[in-house]
Amino acid sequence: MASVVRSVLKAIGEKGIGTFIRELKEEGFVRCLSDGNLLQTKIHNIGATLVGIDKFGNKYYEKLDGMQYGRHRWVEYAEKGRYNASQVPAEWHGWLHYITDHTGKELLAQKPKRYGLDHKENFSGEGDEYIYHSKGHTLNPGQRDWTRYQPWQPTKS
Amino acid sequence: MGLGLLASRTLRTTTILSKSPRIFASQDPSNALRSIVSTPELQNPEAAAAAQPNPTPDLPPRTPVAGARVHLPNPDDAIEVFVDGYPVKIPKGMTVLQACEVAGVDIPRFCYHSRLSIAGNCRMCLVEVEKSPKPVASCAMPALPGMKIKTDTPVAKKAREGVMEFLLMNHPLDCPICDQGGECDLQDQSMAFGSDRGRFTEMKRSVVDKNLGPLVKTVMTRCIQCTRCVRFATEVAGVQDLGMLGRGSGEEIGTYVEKLMTSELSGNVIDICPVGALTSKPFAFKARNWELKGTESIDVTDAVGSNIRIDSRGPEVMRILPRLNEDINEEWISDKTRFCYDGLKRQRLNDPMIRGPDGRFKTVSWRDALAVVAEIAHQVKPEEIVGIAGQLSDAESMMALKDFLNKMGSNNVWCEGNDMHPCADLRSGYLLNSSIGGLEKADVFLLVGTQPRVEAAMVNARIRKTVRATHAKVGYIGPATDFNYDHQHLGTGPQTLLEIAEGRHPFCSALLNAKNPAIIVGAGLFERKDKDAIFYAVETIAKLGKVVRSDWNGLNVLLRNAAQAAALDLGLVPESGKNIESAKFLYLMGADDVNLDKLPDDAFVVYQGHHGDRSVYRANVIFPASAFSEKEGTYENTEGCTQQTLPAVPTVGDARDDWKIIRALSEVAGMQLPYDTPGAIRSRIKTVAPNLLHMDERDPATFSASLKPDFCQKMSLTAFGTTVENFYMTDPITRASKIMAQCSALLLKK
Numbered sequence: 001m002a003s004v005v006r007s008v009l010k011a012i013g014e015k016g017i018g019t020f021i022r023e024l025k026e027e028g029f030v031r032c033l034s035d036g037n038l039l040q041t042k043i044h045n046i047g048a049t050l051v052g053i054d055k056f057g058n059k060y061y062e063k064l065d066g067m068q069y070g071r072h073r074w075v076e077y078a079e080k081g082r083y084n085a086s087q088v089p090a091e092w093h094g095w096l097h098y099i100t101d102h103t104g105k106e107l108l109a110q111k112p113k114r115y116g117l118d119h120k121e122n123f124s125g126e127g128d129e130y131i132y133h134s135k136g137h138t139l140n141p142g143q144r145d146w147t148r149y150q151p152w153q154p155t156k157s
Numbered sequence: 158m159g160l161g162l163l164a165s166r167t168l169r170t171t172t173i174l175s176k177s178p179r180i181f182a183s184q185d186p187s188n189a190l191r192s193i194v195s196t197p198e199l200q201n202p203e204a205a206a207a208a209q210p211n212p213t214p215d216l217p218p219r220t221p222v223a224g225a226r227v228h229l230p231n232p233d234d235a236i237e238v239f240v241d242g243y244p245v246k247i248p249k250g251m252t253v254l255q256a257c258e259v260a261g262v263d264i265p266r267f268c269y270h271s272r273l274s275i276a277g278n279c280r281m282c283l284v285e286v287e288k289s290p291k292p293v294a295s296c297a298m299p300a301l302p303g304m305k306i307k308t309d310t311p312v313a314k315k316a317r318e319g320v321m322e323f324l325l326m327n328h329p330l331d332c333p334i335c336d337q338g339g340e341c342d343l344q345d346q347s348m349a350f351g352s353d354r355g356r357f358t359e360m361k362r363s364v365v366d367k368n369l370g371p372l373v374k375t376v377m378t379r380c381i382q383c384t385r386c387v388r389f390a391t392e393v394a395g396v397q398d399l400g401m402l403g404r405g406s407g408e409e410i411g412t413y414v415e416k417l418m419t420s421e422l423s424g425n426v427i428d429i430c431p432v433g434a435l436t437s438k439p440f441a442f443k444a445r446n447w448e449l450k451g452t453e454s455i456d457v458t459d460a461v462g463s464n465i466r467i468d469s470r471g472p473e474v475m476r477i478l479p480r481l482n483e484d485i486n487e488e489w490i491s492d493k494t495r496f497c498y499d500g501l502k503r504q505r506l507n508d509p510m511i512r513g514p515d516g517r518f519k520t521v522s523w524r525d526a527l528a529v530v531a532e533i534a535h536q537v538k539p540e541e542i543v544g545i546a547g548q549l550s551d552a553e554s555m556m557a558l559k560d561f562l563n564k565m566g567s568n569n570v571w572c573e574g575n576d577m578h579p580c581a582d583l584r585s586g587y588l589l590n591s592s593i594g595g596l597e598k599a600d601v602f603l604l605v606g607t608q609p610r611v612e613a614a615m616v617n618a619r620i621r622k623t624v625r626a627t628h629a630k631v632g633y634i635g636p637a638t639d640f641n642y643d644h645q646h647l648g649t650g651p652q653t654l655l656e657i658a659e660g661r662h663p664f665c666s667a668l669l670n671a672k673n674p675a676i677i678v679g680a681g682l683f684e685r686k687d688k689d690a691i692f693y694a695v696e697t698i699a700k701l702g703k704v705v706r707s708d709w710n711g712l713n714v715l716l717r718n719a720a721q722a723a724a725l726d727l728g729l730v731p732e733s734g735k736n737i738e739s740a741k742f743l744y745l746m747g748a749d750d751v752n753l754d755k756l757p758d759d760a761f762v763v764y765q766g767h768h769g770d771r772s773v774y775r776a777n778v779i780f781p782a783s784a785f786s787e788k789e790g791t792y793e794n795t796e797g798c799t800q801q802t803l804p805a806v807p808t809v810g811d812a813r814d815d816w817k818i819i820r821a822l823s824e825v826a827g828m829q830l831p832y833d834t835p836g837a838i839r840s841r842i843k844t845v846a847p848n849l850l851h852m853d854e855r856d857p858a859t860f861s862a863s864l865k866p867d868f869c870q871k872m873s874l875t876a877f878g879t880t881v882e883n884f885y886m887t888d889p890i891t892r893a894s895k896i897m898a899q900c901s902a903l904l905l906k907k
Contacts, residue, residue, distance in 0.1 A: 148473040149502040149809050152769025154510065154518035 028080035041076050052103050054092050060104070073098065089119035219243065219261025227251075227259050236302040241309055253295035253306055254282055262308045265317060265346045267324075267431045268383035269296035272487065273392055279324070279383050281346065283316040284308045292316040314350070321351040324381050327362040327406065328432070335379065337433030339446045343381065364409050370417035371899040372424055372492055374441050380434035382408050386426040393489065394420040395621050395641030410434070419904050420641075421614045421884055424495040428479065428488075437476060439496055439896050444468075444475045452805035453480060455792060456494040457549050457719035457785045458891060460680075461593070461615045462794030463490045467498075467786055467805035474498040474786050474806055484594040484855065485798065491614035492900065493885055498786075500894030504769045506781035507810020518779065523811065523821070530778050531826035533761045534742055539566025543740040546572040546729060547747025547766060548718030548888055551790025551802070552849050553838045554815030555724055557830060558746050560841070561819050564828040569740075571731040572724030573748050574717055577684050581725040585858035586692070588722065589616070589796040590710040591675055592855055597623050599711060601671035602631040603664070605654060605695060606877035607679025607715050608638045611884040613795065616677075616715060617641070630671075632664045635679070635877040650876035651691060658697040668702040675711040676704055680721065681880030690872035710857075715795055717880060718888075722793040726846040745772050746815060747782065749889050765818055767809075768889035781812035784890060788814045789835060791842075791849055798855040799848060 012020045024030060032039035048063035057078030064072055073096055077083035088096055091111065092104035100107070123130030133140035227247055229235050234249045240260035247256050252275070257264050267279035277297030284295045287305035292312055300306075307313060325347060332338045364377035382401070387410060390399040398418045402409045412418070418426075426435050449468035456463040456477075464480035477498050479490040509526035510518040534542065544562045546555045555572065562570045580586050591599065596619050609617035623629050624642040631644035634653045647653045647664055656662040668674050678695055682688050695712070698704070704711040716722055737743070738755045745751065747766035753775050756762070764776035767784040787808045793799050808814075813821075816838055823830040832838040842849050848856035881887055883905060885897040 148471070149505045149507070151507045151810065152504045152773070154769075 026080075028076075031080050035080075038080065041074065044074060045076065051095070052092070052105050054089050054104055056087060056089065058087060058089075058092070060092060060096065070098065084121070086122035221261050222258040222263045225255070225258040236300065238300050238302070238304040238306060240306045242305075247300060251300050253284060253286070253293065253298045253300050253304070256300040256304075257284070257295060257306060257308055264295050264308060265350050266296055267342060267346075267381060268385060270385050270388075270429055273385060273388040273429075276384050276388065279381065280320045281317065281324070281350075283313060283320065285310045285312045285316075317350040318352050321347055322355060322357075325351065325355060326357045327378075328381060329361060329378050331379070335376070335433040336374075336436040336441055337379075337430075341433060342431035362406055367411050368415065368417065369412070369435075370419070370423065371896065371903055372438055372496055373418060373426060374436045374438040376434055376436070377409060377411070378434075379432050380410055381432055382410065383431055384410070385429045385431065386410060386435055389426055389429055390418070390420065390423075392625065393425070393618060393622070394422040396420040399426075417904060421491050421493070421610060422489055422618060424492045425479070425489045437496075439499060440476045444470050449475055450805070451478075452786075452803050454786065454802045454805060455794075455800045456490065457792060457802070458493050458497055458888060459491070459613050459615075460716035460718055460721060460795035461485060461613045462719065462792055462798065462800050463494050463615055464800070465490060465494060469786075469805045472806050472809075474501050484592065485794065485796075486615045487618075489615065489618060493614070493887070493891055493897065496896045496900070497891045497894050499896050500768075500890040500892070501784055501786055501806075503895065504889075504893040505784075505809045505812075506767060506769055506773070506779055507812060508781060509811065510779040512777045523813075526778055526780065527822050527825040530763050530780075530822060534565060534826055537741040537761070540569070541739060541741035542567035542569065542744070543736050543742070544570035544744040544746065545576075545748040545751050546570070546720055546724055547745070547749060548573045548720050549747055549785060549890070550720040550724070550815065551785075551788070551792055552723040552727060552842060552846075553790060553835060554746060554819065555720065555727055555729055556838060556842050556845065557816040557819040557823075557832075558744065559727060559729055560830055561823045561828070562744070564823065564830070565826070568732055569736045570729050572718070572720050572729045573750050574680060574721050575683060575724055575729065576731055576751070577686070577688060580689075581728055581730045583858065584726065584797065585710070585712070587680075587714050587716065587725050588858055589677070589713045589715055590705075590858055591673075591713055592796045592798075592857070593619050596620060596675060597626070598709070599623060599671075599673045599675035600627060600629045601667050601674040602629060603657070603668065603674070603676045603698070604631065604633045604635070604644075605676065605678045605691075606635045606682045606880075607677055608635065608879060608881065609677065609715060610639060610641065611881040612679060612681075612717055613715055614884075616795070630667050632667070636879050638879070650874060651687070651694070651872045652874055654691065654694045654698070655872070658694045658701065660701065665701070668698070671702065673709050673711060674702045674704050675713060676702075677713045677715050679877075679880055680714060680716045680718075681878065685873075687872045694872065719792050719794070722795060722797060723791065723799075723846075723849060726793060726849060727842070728845065745776070746819075747889065748772060749892075765815065766889065767812065768893050770889040770892055780818050781810060782815045782818060783808040783812050787812075790815075791839075791852075793849060796855055797848070797857060798853070799851055801852055 028038055032042050045061055048061040051060045051062045053059050059076045060073070061076065062073050075088060075096055077087055079087060089104065091107040094100040094107065095103050128139050135144045136146065137143060229248050235246045236249055237244050237246050238256050240257050240262055243260050245256060245260045247259055254264050254266065254269060264282045264284060266282040268276045269282060275297050277294045280294055282295045283292040285307040286293050287307065324343065328343065332344060338344065364380065366377050367375045369375055384401060387399045387401060390396050396419065398412050398416060399410060400413055402411050427437050448470050450470070452467045452469065454465055454467050456465045463486035464482040466478045466480050467474055468476045468478060477495050479486060479488050481488045508520040509523050511521050511526055511529055513519050542562055542565050544558050546558055550572065559570050562568065593616055602620060609620060620631065621642045624631060631642065632647045633644050634647050636649055637646065645664065647662065653662065657665055676695060676699060682691055685691065699712045740756060740760050743756060743760055743762045745762060745764045749770040749772050751772065753772060762776045763778045763780065764773050765780040765782050767782050773779060785802050786805045788802065788804055790802045791799060792802065820830050820832065832841055839850055883901050885901040886892045891897045
């Protein structure tokens with residue numbers, strides 16, 4: 001505990017109090033006070049190895065000793081507020097779910113350049129623009145026109 | 158496990174088969190080859206025929222095919238033949254095929270068409286006739302007394318199967334992409350009479366497609382050389398455009414030189430083509446015939462009232478086809494009727510609009526639009542209210558319009574084409590009294606100021622049929638124009654008419670010697686100032702030539718618009734000649750061909766109609782109405798036959814039926830018309846013109862024109878004009894149509 005306090009004081013001394021508080025916020029240390037899930041991840045992180053960081057900034061941790069098998073890999077999402085499992089990109093999915101021991105970085109090296117869409121998180125419930133609308137739906141921006149006649153347009157006078 | 162087991166089993170069976178050649182040896186060696194005939198008894202037709210027991214003579218009577226009827230004018234001329242052992246009495250001269258139809262046996266055919274001459278070149282109609290060494294082509298073979306015709310024997314079946322195989326040899330296998338698919342005679346008959354396999358392994362013949370114009374699409378590789386189109390063009394349409402080129406497998410249908418088909422009936426070759434060689438160009442790849450809903454309706458683009466079937470899919474009219482009506486259009490329709498349908502989808506009025514103070518139209522609700530019109534209608538003097546019904550108006554809406562204006566205190570209401578106050582008192586004065594079908598009995602025609610080819614193509618086809626069949630003489634007075642039959646151009650104006658009336662003209666002798674002379678006066682003459690004098694001269698000719706007798710009324714008026722006859726029946730005639738000049742409130746019910754130049758600038762114009770065509774630009778208020786394909790309306794054609802349109806598709810936008818709009822307006826204006834339903838409005842019509850309720854019946858005029866008082870008026874000597882300038886564009890629907898615009902650009906002679 002003393003060492004933690006010491007390193008905190010050291011960091012404040014190096015960065016200044018303002019930057020320190022900002023970083024504390026960004027890393028989710030403030031939010032974890034209200035979010036128990038995040039707090040538990042943060043507690044887990046102590047003593048774990050950081051295996052990699054993906055392009056979205058999600059951090060992948062592993063701790064082999066003292067952990068139950070099957071619970072030894074986890075992710076700390078870059079997004080501290082509305083995080084969800086679909087934010088994990090495909091290349092890290094396999095590692096995180098024990099499908100493979102190759103990390104996302106290794107798998108990304110093998111990814112063909114010519115195809116493969118970029119990973120996009122699932123935006124369901126994030127607003128109308130992200131929801132699927134059928135072709136005749138009013139909210140579909142490319143709504144099909146089912147009118148089968150051309151109305152007369154009063155052009156001039 | 159399964160794979161290995163299966164493999165071993167197949168191996169075993171093959172070894173067994175190869176070890177036992179007796180299976181093959183036991184059969185006829187010819188059968189071991191690939192055989193075209195699927196039914197084994199057809200392998201040896203003679204033996205199978207001999208094995209069959211003789212058919213029993215007392216068969217249950219069969220219903221004739223497609224309502225085929227025999228008319229035996231002279232019982233002595235009747236002969237008896239036996240079709241599959243069933244005796245039928247038919248008149249002399251009928252073909253074997255017709256005899257079979259009367260007996261209720263449908264013979265497959267491609268080249269035979271009951272309205273065309275007999276070609277006998279497809280050979281599909283082969284039947285077996287007893288004591289005939291070969292199967293005979295039934296369409297070309299006259300039936301002889303006592304002939305024993307067998308249509309269901311192995312010989313006949315084998316003959317059909319063989320013919321079908323030859324026809325399919327050079328027919329492409331493109332039914333899935335063919336527009337005829339689903340209504341193709343070849344497809345149907347190959348299912349019914351063809352073999353289940355083909356032996357043809359060589360390359361198929363291909364033929365260059367011909368350009369027949371904007372209406373008919375050709376895929377000549379599909380052609381089976383039935384020559385129906387060639388015969389139709391020369392015999393019915395009267396144009397020598399199509400012909401047969403080459404011999405044998407190089408035989409092609411085509412125009413001799415690259416040429417478009419310039420006939421007003423050219424669309425009918427689409428219907429008579431038994432395969433997909435000639436299909437509709439505007440309809441190409443648009444729909445399949447089994448997706449379409451057919452609505453039996455009538456055509457309103459001219460005064461003939463051709464019977465049509467409107468094929469629609471959802472809210473769209475996809476195509477228009479003719480319906481059989483022997484008295485009016487037989488089974489043909491004009492190109493304008495057939496291809497005007499795309500006009501129903503363009504330039505449609507779909508919302509009530511009011512012209513604002515800035516001169517721009519603003520979409521408003523029905524309530525507001527009706528309120529504005531009702532208010533203005535009360536502000537003007539009753540005699541300044543004028544109503545004009547358009548040429549596509551139905552009887553119900555014209556009745557409502559007249560009743561409404563009468564309640565407002567005005568009687569200035571008429572229909573387009575009748576604006577010069579024609580005499581509507583005697584129906585014989587404005588009807589085609591000898592009826593369209595009756596024109597076939599005429600032997601001399603005198604056409605006065607009418608060009609039937611463009612004014613009423615179906616009437617012209619009937620005249621042509623008569624001229625072709627009986628070599629009837631045709632005399633024509635009017636501006637030089639195209640005819641597709643022999644005619645004498647007697648003169649261009651009233652001068653010639655007077656000469657004939659006074660008996661000075663050489664055509665008089667033909668008229669006097671004729672048994673059933675027919676005079677056809679064009680309704681375009683209604684618009685002349687001296688029309689009474691012209692009609693008087695025509696009546697003099699009629700008296701001279703004994704045109705009107707108790708058994709024959711040959712004094713005809715050929716009307717131009719679908720609404721004209723019903724309007725005259727309902728008494729929609731203007732009170733005086735100068736109504737538009739003094740109008741302050743003008744109600745146009747689809748009237749687009751009215752000359753509004755003389756209308757005062759401060760006049761308030763209400764346009765009620767379905768197309769933004771001409772008059773809409775002068776309108777102050779626009780009421781959107783439904784077109785003929787969207788409403789139930791009564792129309793009377795030029796011969797006095799009352800017919801009805803039926804709604805095929807829903808109305809567009811906020812449009813309403815014509816009579817409903819006027820009924821609503823009358824209520825808003827505080828002079829409610831006493832009918833709320835089509836039935837109620839028809840009972841009102843019954844009190845005015847009861848003949849408009851006798852659907853699909855021709856009510857001939859009761860009194861002849863001789864009751865008319867003699868009238869003398871100075872006849873001006875200006876020549877008769879052309880009534881219809883452009884055959885393809887005569888009304889708001891056809892003027893909005895793209896196909897019709899293409900036709901008039903490509904097909905009309907410049």
